Amino acid sequence: MTTSHAPHDDTPPSGVRVAVISASVRKDRMGPTVADWVVAALEGSADVDLIDLADTLLPDDSLLYPGGGPKSAVADRIDAADAFVFVMPEYNHGYPASLKRLIDWHYREWRLKPATIVAYGVHGGHAAIEQLRGVLAELNVVTTRRVVGLPAPWDRLDEQQRYAPDDRLTRGLAGCLDELRWWADVLADARRSRPFPA
Ligand SMILES: Cc1cc2nc3c(=O)[nH]c(=O)nc-3n(C[C@H](O)[C@H](O)[C@H](O)COP(=O)(O)O)c2cc1C
Numbered sequence: 001m002t003t004s005h006a007p008h009d010d011t012p013p014s015g016v017r018v019a020v021i022s023a024s025v026r027k028d029r030m031g032p033t034v035a036d037w038v039v040a041a042l043e044g045s046a047d048v049d050l051i052d053l054a055d056t057l058l059p060d061d062s063l064l065y066p067g068g069g070p071k072s073a074v075a076d077r078i079d080a081a082d083a084f085v086f087v088m089p090e091y092n093h094g095y096p097a098s099l100k101r102l103i104d105w106h107y108r109e110w111r112l113k114p115a116t117i118v119a120y121g122v123h124g125g126h127a128a129i130e131q132l133r134g135v136l137a138e139l140n141v142v143t144t145r146r147v148v149g150l151p152a153p154w155d156r157l158d159e160q161q162r163y164a165p166d167d168r169l170t171r172g173l174a175g176c177l178d179e180l181r182w183w184a185d186v187l188a189d190a191r192r193s194r195p196f197p198a
Contacts, residue, residue: 015046016045016082018046018184019049020084021084021086023099024098025098030154033157035050035087037173041170042177056072056102061101069105072105084114084141085180089120095132100135111140113141115143116147116177116179117129117133121150126149129149147176
């Protein structure tokens with residue numbers, strides 16, 4: 001894994017740049033364990049930037065305006081990414097407020113890029129996944145058809161407390177990431193070569 005490439009760097013990237021966004025900010029959260037599993041799956045096929053929202057201070061929401069707000073501390077990292085993986089718990093059948101804030105604080109940085117979603121919860125977090133898809137569509141983010149919902153990942157930890165799901169979920173994640181890389185290539189090319197209809 002590398003965390004390379006300054007935004008607007010003209011040197012060709014060594015691979016697709018994927019920002020893995022870990023949404024939970026709770027104490028004793030499950031999020032980093034799931035995010036580590038995703039980062040390991042990307043190893044060797046992408047430059048990964050892990051953005052942990054627990055370490056991400058955003059400005060006060062009173063400063064928000066349509067299309068974003070004053071530049072945030074992570075704006076350049078989102079801008080530099082070719083694709084996103086959202087790792088998120090389901091809270092009350094929705095996705096966490098921390099993630100909605102991150103989304104609303106940026107605009108241009110998301111546009112015309114792909115995303116996939118790795119959710120988790122008692123039953124896999126599928127209600128939150130479908131909620132997030134609609135919000136991403138508004139930002140011209142293409143969400144992969146395949147996504148992953150992890151049921152009760154806290155019951156699948158190995159002796160080192162790493163997430164150790166069954167093969168079906170591991171293959172499911174690999175399929176999402178294949179789809180994500182395909183879209184990342186297609187959309188990177190399209191962003192360079194085709195004006196988007198206003
Ligand atoms: C405020 C809150 C609401 C929750 N609502 C749901 C829910 O709607 N569906 C679900 O499957 N789990 C729900 N849970 C349980 C979470 O899936 C579980 O606590 C998980 O560990 C949260 O992820 P985190 O530890 O990374 O924050 C909820 C947890 C919290 C804290």
